[in-house]
Amino acid sequence: MTGSVGGPADGPPRVVIVGGGMAGLAAAWELERWSRTGEVVVDLFEAMPRVGGPVVTDLTSGFALEGGPDSFLTTKPDLVGLVEELGLADSLIGVRETARGALIFRAGRLHRIPPLIGVGFWSAARSIRSTTLLSRAGKLRVALGVLLVRLRPIRTDDGIPLGPQLRSRFGHEAVDWLFEPFLAGVHSTPIDVLSPSAVAPLLPARWTAAAARPLPAGGAPPGRSRSVAGATGRRPPLFASLREGMESLPRRLSESLRGTRVHLGTRAVALEREGSSYRLRLEDGRSVGADGVVLAVSGPDAARLLGAAGPADATRALDEVPRTPTVVVGLVVRREDVPIPLTGTGVLVPPRTGLPIAAITWLSSKWDRPDPGDGRVALRAFLRPIDPREAAPPSDSEAVELAREGLRHVMGIEAPPTHCVVFAHSRAIPWYEIGHAARVERARRALAAWPRVELAGNTYDGIGLPDVVGSGRAAARRLAAAFGKVPPRS
Ligand SMILES: Cc1cc2nc3c(=O)[nH]c(=O)nc-3n(C[C@H](O)[C@H](O)[C@H](O)COP(=O)(O)OP(=O)(O)OC[C@H]3O[C@@H](n4cnc5c(N)ncnc54)[C@H](O)[C@@H]3O)c2cc1C
Numbered sequence: 001m002t003g004s005v006g007g008p009a010d011g012p013p014r015v016v017i018v019g020g021g022m023a024g025l026a027a028a029w030e031l032e033r034w035s036r037t038g039e040v041v042v043d044l045f046e047a048m049p050r051v052g053g054p055v056v057t058d059l060t061s062g063f064a065l066e067g068g069p070d071s072f073l074t075t076k077p078d079l080v081g082l083v084e085e086l087g088l089a090d091s092l093i094g095v096r097e098t099a100r101g102a103l104i105f106r107a108g109r110l111h112r113i114p115p116l117i118g119v120g121f122w123s124a125a126r127s128i129r130s131t132t133l134l135s136r137a138g139k140l141r142v143a144l145g146v147l148l149v150r151l152r153p154i155r156t157d158d159g160i161p162l163g164p165q166l167r168s169r170f171g172h173e174a175v176d177w178l179f180e181p182f183l184a185g186v187h188s189t190p191i192d193v194l195s196p197s198a199v200a201p202l203l204p205a206r207w208t209a210a211a212a213r214p215l216p217a218g219g220a221p222p223g224r225s226r227s228v229a230g231a232t233g234r235r236p237p238l239f240a241s242l243r244e245g246m247e248s249l250p251r252r253l254s255e256s257l258r259g260t261r262v263h264l265g266t267r268a269v270a271l272e273r274e275g276s277s278y279r280l281r282l283e284d285g286r287s288v289g290a291d292g293v294v295l296a297v298s299g300p301d302a303a304r305l306l307g308a309a310g311p312a313d314a315t316r317a318l319d320e321v322p323r324t325p326t327v328v329v330g331l332v333v334r335r336e337d338v339p340i341p342l343t344g345t346g347v348l349v350p351p352r353t354g355l356p357i358a359a360i361t362w363l364s365s366k367w368d369r370p371d372p373g374d375g376r377v378a379l380r381a382f383l384r385p386i387d388p389r390e391a392a393p394p395s396d397s398e399a400v401e402l403a404r405e406g407l408r409h410v411m412g413i414e415a416p417p418t419h420c421v422v423f424a425h426s427r428a429i430p431w432y433e434i435g436h437a438a439r440v441e442r443a444r445r446a447l448a449a450w451p452r453v454e455l456a457g458n459t460y461d462g463i464g465l466p467d468v469v470g471s472g473r474a475a476a477r478r479l480a481a482a483f484g485k486v487p488p489r490s
Helices: 022-035 077-085 121-130 136-150 161-172 172-186 196-202 249-254 301-305 312-319 394-411 436-447 465-482
Strands: 016-018 041-045 103-106 109-113 239-242 261-262 268-274 279-280 287-290 290-294 322-336 347-348 357-361 374-383 419-430 451-455
Touching: 016 022, 016 287, 022 077, 022 249, 022 261, 022 322, 022 465, 041 268, 077 279, 077 301, 077 465, 103 394, 121 136, 121 312, 136 161, 136 172, 161 196, 172 279, 196 436, 249 394, 290 301, 290 465, 301 312, 312 436, 322 394, 394 419, 436 451, 451 465
Parallel strands: 016 041, 016 290, 041 261, 103 347, 290 451
Antiparallel strands: 103 109, 268 279, 279 287, 322 374, 322 419, 347 357, 357 374
């Protein structure tokens, strides 16, 4: 040990947070009421030179080119509440009136997505009858499925993956061309291994055998919006973004942390038990003592930090959660080079097309933010996720070529972009494979042997930003409670 970070062990409780993504930042924010007064000492360590993880926006073209999330659901209260607390409610923007709905690419054409989920029986039946996406036989099979799913609801207990359950009710065509691309827009996990409990809140309640598993540590059920209407007099849009780009959120959050010492470019390499407390070892040779720890990193990263000395069952379970490298290519093109009308939010590209992209977001048509007004439009292509156990992600130049190949096929764009940026997120998104919930529970149960070590982030209770923020805040609240600190009731 060549040095140490932090104060004496007999002072106020010391908390270390590993990871400066949205989960780690949210945990630090939750502890601010005590860290600002010195009642708790908080250090946050982030390996990268910036906070936010995949929440990144390129503004250099005059557009907000999102490299990670471009939106979040406001019916889950944790993130919209945080936006309000940070004074960002006035920056909330919604989808343009003119850009309702996404399209699906099949057989060389773009098709409107028939609303099946979240609408009544007759609306679903009408939309299926009129859709151009499915063949006549496929439509009949879906109509039968709408009845079948009432008789044999989908099991959400994690016993059978979602794909086979949907296939046996709605047929292969609807799963391959409708359900898979729709759900892949939320989760990268292939539908035939996807855990139904992970997406149960997205399915109509009348389709499922059991109520959705309650999201444990902080995930909140949809529908209980803590609206920002109180602060701004306006209801937030259902899907919201931020006018200055999504990266403005982690940036504002980290600037607002006045009681937390944020150490950027500082990688943690091991967490060790030291009597009844802990010691976090850093890559630069320093170490820091801690009475409480939030591991706001991926499952495998948490397993590495716990190492051989950690609770074996916890490290095994955490290490088992596969993660997908995700590559997003942001492009600015001349409007005159786009041969189709941009009247939706974007296009989903099913795996069955064999194309190398999974989706295209029509960023400048989708979001209600000022346009540079110079005849250019902003798009972004998601490359198709690759099985992390089978292949390495493409290089930047390969990624651009793959994105352009996708744009050529799906939108007929031949001309080169005027601006292009590649966002490569190594192992950014966990796969919620069948058995995920049990694996997480096993890890948490085993980790209870190390009291006051909390797990937070997108590996556990949902990958969406509201879930992630909720998990960070909940982890911090559990630690605070362990130190006898209880927030005042609001
Ligand atoms: C391309 C893409 C699009 C997405 N779109 C959406 C969307 O539209 N809406 C939505 O709600 N969600 C979306 N998501 C999901 C959401 O962005 C993520 O789930 C969320 O940002 C993850 O936050 P996190 O804090 O759990 O993890 P991360 O942000 O990955 O944070 C973990 C941090 O820990 C750091 N770290 C790792 N190991 C160490 C170590 N040993 N020492 C110190 N630091 C370490 C990492 O550098 C990283 O910064 C998207 C994700 C991606 C990748």
